[in-house]
Amino acid sequence: MEFSVNHPILFIMVAALILVVLAQSVYFLVRAYRRALQIGMQKSSLKKTIISSALFTIAPAISILVGVVALSKSLGLPIPWLRLSIIGSLSYETIAAGNTLNELGTEMGKQITSASAFVTVAWVMTLGIIVGLFLTPLLAKKIQKGMKKIENMDKKWSEIFTNAMFLGMISAFLGYVFWDFSSVFSGKTSALIPVLVMAVSAVIMLVCGLCAKVFKIKWITDYALPISLVGGMAAAIPITNWLG
Amino acid sequence: MKNEMTYLESVHRDGRIWGYTLFVLILAFPLILCLIFGAVPEWSAMARALLSVLPMYWAVGIIEIFTYIPMLGAGGSYLSFVTGNISNLKLPCALDAMEKANVKANSEEGEIISTIAIAVSSIVTTFIIIVGVVLIQVSNLGAVLEAEVLKPAFDQLLPALFGGLAVVFVSKNFKLAIAPLILMLALFIFTPLTSGEVGIMAPVGVLFTLGIARILYKKGVI
Numbered sequence: 032m033e034f035s036v037n038h039p040i041l042f043i044m045v046a047a048l049i050l051v052v053l054a055q056s057v058y059f060l061v062r063a064y065r066r067a068l069q070i071g072m073q074k075s076s077l078k079k080t081i082i083s084s085a086l087f088t089i090a091p092a093i094s095i096l097v098g099v100v101a102l103s104k105s106l107g108l109p110i111p112w113l114r115l116s117i118i119g120s121l122s123y124e125t126i127a128a129g130n131t132l133n134e135l136g137t138e139m140g141k142q143i144t145s146a147s148a149f150v151t152v153a154w155v156m157t158l159g160i161i162v163g164l165f166l167t168p169l170l171a172k173k174i175q176k177g178m179k180k181i182e183n184m185d186k187k188w189s190e191i192f193t194n195a196m197f198l199g200m201i202s203a204f205l206g207y208v209f210w211d212f213s214s215v216f217s218g219k220t221s222a223l224i225p226v227l228v229m230a231v232s233a234v235i236m237l238v239c240g241l242c243a244k245v246f247k248i249k250w251i252t253d254y255a256l257p258i259s260l261v262g263g264m265a266a267a268i269p270i271t272n273w274l275g
Numbered sequence: 276m277k278n279e280m281t282y283l284e285s286v287h288r289d290g291r292i293w294g295y296t297l298f299v300l301i302l303a304f305p306l307i308l309c310l311i312f313g314a315v316p317e318w319s320a321m322a323r324a325l326l327s328v329l330p331m332y333w334a335v336g337i338i339e340i341f342t343y344i345p346m347l348g349a350g351g352s353y354l355s356f357v358t359g360n361i362s363n364l365k366l367p368c369a370l371d372a373m374e375k376a377n378v379k380a381n382s383e384e385g386e387i388i389s390t391i392a393i394a395v396s397s398i399v400t401t402f403i404i405i406v407g408v409v410l411i412q413v414s415n416l417g418a419v420l421e422a423e424v425l426k427p428a429f430d431q432l433l434p435a436l437f438g439g440l441a442v443v444f445v446s447k448n449f450k451l452a453i454a455p456l457i458l459m460l461a462l463f464i465f466t467p468l469t470s471g472e473v474g475i476m477a478p479v480g481v482l483f484t485l486g487i488a489r490i491l492y493k494k495g496v497i
Contacts, residue, residue, distance in 0.1 A: 032311050032312055032313070034312045034314070040311060041308075044304065044307065044308075048300060048301070048304060049401060049405070051296075051297065051300060052297065052357055052358060052397075052401070053397075053398060053401050055293045055297065055353075055354065055357060056354055056358070056394045056397040056398045056401070057394070057398065058289070058293070059286075059289075059290075059350050059353070059354055059390055059394050060390070060391060060394035060395065060398070062285075062286070062289070062350070062390075063350055063386075063387045063390040063391050063394065064391060066282050066383075066387055067384075067387045067388075067391070070383065070384070070387075072384060072387065076376050077391065079375065079376070080372045080375070080376055080388055080391050080392055080395075081391060081395050083371070083372065083375065084368050084372055084391070084392040084393075084395040084396050084399075085395050085396075085399045087367075087368055087371065087396070088364065088368065088395070088396040088399040088400055088403075089399070089403065090432070091360070091363060091364045091400075091432060091436070092364075092399060092400040092403040092404065093403060093407075093420070093429075094429045094432050095360065095400065095403075095404060096403060096404055096407040096420060097420045097421065097429050099404065099407065099408065099411075100411065100417045100420050100421055101421070103411075103417075108408055108411065108412070112404060112408050113304070115359075115404065116358070116400070116401055116404050117297075117301065117357060117358060117359060118301075118356070118357065118358070118359035119359050119360075120359055120360050120363065122471065122474075123332065126328065127324075127328050127332075130324050130327045130328055131320065131321070131324035133324075134320040134321075134323045134324045134327075135317060135320045136320075145314075146312040146313070146314035147314045147315060147316060147317050148317060148320075149308070149312070149314070150305060150308050150309050150312065150314050150315070150316050151316040151317045151320055151321045151324070153304070153305040153308055154305045154316050154321060155321060155324045155325055155328065157301060157302065157304065157305050158325060158329065159325075159328045159329060159332045159333075160332065160336070160359075161298070161301070161302065162332070162333045162336035162337060163336045163339060163340060163356045164294070164297065164298045164301060164356060164357065165298055166336070166337065166340050167290075167294055167340060167344070167352055167353060167356040168290060168291040168294030168295055168298070168353070170340055170341075170344070171287065171290060171344050171349060171352045171353065172287045172291075172349075174340070174341065174344045174345060175283075175287075175344065175345070175348075175349050177345075178345050178381065182381055187492075188492055189381050190379060190381065191451070191488050191492055191497060192485065192488065193345065193346065193379075193380040193381055194444075194448055194451065194488075195451060195481075195484040195485045195487070195488035196342070196345060196346050196481050196484070196485065197346060197370055197380075197444055198444060198445070198448055198451055198452050198455060198484050199455055199477070199480035199481035199482070199483060199484030199485065200342070200346070200362065200366070200477045200480060200481055201437060201440060201441050201444055201445070201480075202452065202455035202456050202458070202459040202480045202484065203459050203473055203476040203477040203479065203480035203481075204362070204433060204437040204441075204473060204477070205437055205441055205456060205459060205460070206456075206458075206459025206460050206462055206463040206464075206473075206476065206480075207433070207459075207463055207470060207472075207473040207476065208433075208434045208437070208438075208463075209460055209463045209464050210463045210464075210468055210469055210470045210472075210473075211469075211470070212463070212464045213464055213465065224427070224431065225431055225433075225434040226434070228431040228434040228435050228438065229434040229435070229437065229438035229441075230438065231435075231438065232434065232435045232436070232437075232438030232439045233438040233439060233441060233442045235439065236438070236439035236442040236443065237442055240442075252375065253375055255439065255443075256367070256371045256439050256440065256443075258439075259435070259438065259439030259442075260432075260435050260436050260439060261435075262435070263431065263434065263435025263436070263438055263439070264428040264429070264431060264432060264435045265428060266435075267427040267428050267430065267431035267434075267435065268424065268425070268427050268428055270427070270431075271427035271430075271431075272427075275427070
C-alpha cells in the first residue's frame with residue numbers, strides 16, 4: 032500500500048483502537064455506577080461527580096488537542112491522535128518522537144515521507160510507554176492488597192497515608208512552578224509567569240470557598256476546581272504579555 | 276460480606292482482562308503498520324532512539340505504578356494506565372471528586388467515585404479529541420488552537436490546575452503539608468532541576484511526605 036502519514040487506513044485503525052479504549056471506560060463507569068446505587072449512594076451526588084469531572088476535563092483535553100496539532104506536522108494526524116488519546120502525555124510523546132526523528136536524520140515539524148521512518152517512530156513511541164500498560168494488570172491487585180493491609184492494621188494511619196501521598200504529589204507540582212524562579216534575580220521576569228498564574232488560580236479557589244460559606248452559594252464548590260483552572264489559564268494571557 | 280468482596284475482586288478480574296487485551300492491541304498496532312505498508316523500521320536509528328528514551332521512561336513508568344495505583348484506586352488505575360495523562364488530569368480529577376463527594380480514598384465509596392470521575396474524564400477527553408481531529412480536517416481549528424494569543428493559556432495549564440487544587444488540600448492538612456512544600460520549593464529553586472523533572476520529583480515528594488507523616492503521626496501531632 033502506498034504510504035502517507037494521513038492515509039485513510041491509519042484513521043480507521045486508530046479509530047478502532049480508540050473505540051476499544053472508550054468501551055473500557057464506559058464499562059467501568061457503568062459497573063461503578065451500578066455498584067454505587069447498590070450500596071446506597073445518592074444519585075444526586077453521583078450526578079455531581081459526573082458533571083464536575085466532565086467540566087474539569089474540558090480545558091486539559093483541549094490542551095492535549097493542541098499537542099496533537101503540534102505533533103501532526105511531522106507525523107500526520109492519526110498517530111498523534113492515538114498516542115495522545117492512549118497513555119502518553121504531550122511531554123513524553125514529543126521527546127520520544129523528536130529523538131527518533133533526530134536519529135533518522137530529520138527533525139520535528141518536517142513531514143515524514145518514508146514508511147520505514149514512520150514505523151520506526153511508531154515503534155519507539157509505543158515501546159516507550161508500554162511498561163505501565165504491562166505492569167498495571169500484573170501489580171494493581173497486589174498493591175491494593177498492600178494498602179488494605181495497612182488499613183486493617185491501623186485505620187487512622189491508612190487515612191493519613193493516602194493524604195500524605197496526595198500532598199507529596201501536589202507539593203512536587205507546586206515546587207515545579209518555581210523551577211526557573213532563581214533567574215528572576217538576573218532579570219528574567221518571565222520566570223514569574225507560572226508563579227503568578229498559580230497564585231491567581233489559588234485566589235479564585237479561595238474566593239469560591241468564601242462565596243460558598245458567606246453567601247451560601249453551594250453549587251460554587253462543586254465547580255470551584257474547573258473555575259480556578261480556567262481562570263488561571265485565562266489570566267496567563269495578560270500575565271505573559273506583561274512579563275514574557 | 277461476600278457481595279462486598281465481589282465488586283473489588285471483579286474490578287481486578289475485569290481490569291486484567293481489559294488491560295492485557297489492550298496491551299496486545301497497542302503493541303500490535305506498529306506491527307500492523309509494518310505489514311500494511313510493507314515497511315521495516317530503520318533498525319539502527321530505532322535502537323539509538325530506544326536507548327535514549329527507554330531507560331528513563333521505563334524507570335519512571337515503574338515508579339509511577341507504585342506511586343499512583345494506591346491513589347487512583349483499582350478501577351481508576353486500570354483506566355488511567357491505559358488513557359494516560361495521569362498527573363495533569365486523571366488524578367487531580369479523582370482527588371477533587373472524592374473531596375467534593377466527601378468520601379475517603381480508601382473506602383469502597385472512594386473507589387467508586389474515583390472510578391466514575393476517571394471514566395468520565397477519559398470519555399470526555401476522547402470525545403473532545405475526536406471532535407477536534409474531525410474539525411482540524413474540515414476547518415482551520417488547528418490554526419486557531421496554535422494562535423499565539425492562546426499559547427500562554429495552554430503553557431500554564433499545570434500552574435493553573437495545581438494552584439486551586441493546593442488550596443483545597445494544603446488547607447485541610449496544613450501541618451503535614453509544610454515540610455514537603457519547603458523541600459520541593461527549595462529543590463526546584465536552588466538546584467538546577469528543570470520543569471521536565473517534575474515527573475520524577477512527584478514520587479520523591481510522595482515518599483518524603485509519607486516519612487514525615489509517619490513521624491508526625493507517631494508523635495501525635497496529626
